[in-house]
Amino acid sequence: xxxxxxxxxxxxxxxxxxxxxxxxxxxxxxxxxxxxxxxxxxxxxxxxxxxxxxxxxxxxxxxxxxxxxxxxxxxxxxxxxxxxxxxxxxxxxxxxxxxxxxxxxxxxxxxx
Amino acid sequence: xxxxxxxxxxxxxxxxxxxxxxxxxxxxxxxxxxxxxxxxxxxxxxxxxxxxxxxxxxxxxxxxxxxxxxxxxxxxxxxxxxxxxxxxxxxxxxxxxxxxxxxxxxxxxxxxxxxxx
Numbered sequence: 252x253x254x255x256x257x258x259x260x261x262x263x264x265x266x267x268x269x270x271x272x273x274x275x276x277x278x279x280x281x282x283x284x285x286x287x288x289x290x291x292x293x294x295x296x297x298x299x300x301x302x303x304x305x306x307x308x309x310x311x312x313x314x315x316x317x318x319x320x321x322x323x324x325x326x327x328x329x330x331x332x333x334x335x336x337x338x339x340x341x342x343x344x345x346x347x348x349x350x351x352x353x354x355x356x357x358x359x360x361x362x363x
Numbered sequence: 364x365x366x367x368x369x370x371x372x373x374x375x376x377x378x379x380x381x382x383x384x385x386x387x388x389x390x391x392x393x394x395x396x397x398x399x400x401x402x403x404x405x406x407x408x409x410x411x412x413x414x415x416x417x418x419x420x421x422x423x424x425x426x427x428x429x430x431x432x433x434x435x436x437x438x439x440x441x442x443x444x445x446x447x448x449x450x451x452x453x454x455x456x457x458x459x460x461x462x463x464x465x466x467x468x469x470x471x472x473x474x475x476x477x478x479x480x
Contacts, residue, residue: 293472
C-alpha cells in the first residue's frame with residue numbers, strides 16, 4: 252500500500268531535549284516536505300527536499316533541521332525544542348513539487 | 364516568496380446549497396494551484412488541482428476556476444452534503460527570490476466549511 256508514515260504520532264517532551272520525528276514514504280517520490288499546523292495559521296512549510304541530499308528552507312525553518320540521506324526518509328530534527336514548537340506536524344511527499352502531495356498521519360508534539 | 368490569502372475563514376451553508384472559497388496569490392510565475400480537504404482529526408488530502416494553462420476544471424460536484432490576470436483562484440462545491448464539512452486549504456508554489464529558483468508550496472490559512480442540515 253502506497254503511504255507516508257510518521258513516528259511518533261504523539262510526543263510530550265521538555266524544553267531542550269533533542270528529538271527526531273521520522274518520516275518515510277514507499278512511493279519513490281523525489282519531493283518531500285515538513286509542515287506545521289497551528290490554529291488560525293494553516294499549514295506552514297518548515298523544510299522541503301527536491302531529492303536526496305537536496306534540502307531547502309520553507310517559510311518557518313528556525314529551530315528545525317532536516318536531512319535526506321535516502322530517497323524514502325526525511326527526518327525532522329529539533330535540536331533544542333521550545334514551547335513555541337508545540338504543534339501538529341505533517342510530513343508529505345510527491346513526485347515533483349507540482350504534483351499531488353501525500354501527507355502522513357501527523358505527529359502531535361507538546362513541548363513543556 | 365509567495366503570499367496566499369484565503370477567504371472566508373469560516374463558511375456556513377445549508378445542505379444542498381453551493382459554497383465558494385477564494386484564494387489570491389502574489390507570484391505571477393505560479394503555475395499550479397491545488398486544493399486540499401482536511402476532515403477533523405485527519406490528514407489533508409488533495410481534492411482537485413488546476414494548472415495555469417486552463418481556466419476551469421471540474422470533478423463531479425467540485426470545480427476550480429483560475430484567473431491569472433487577477434491572480435486568484437476559487438473552489439466551487441455544488442449541492443453540498445454533510446460529508447463536505449471540513450477545512451479546505453488552497454496552495455500555490457512560488458519563487459523564493461525574484462527570478463530565482465523553485466520554492467515550496469505556500470498554503471492559505473484554511474476555510475472551515477460547515478454544512479447546516
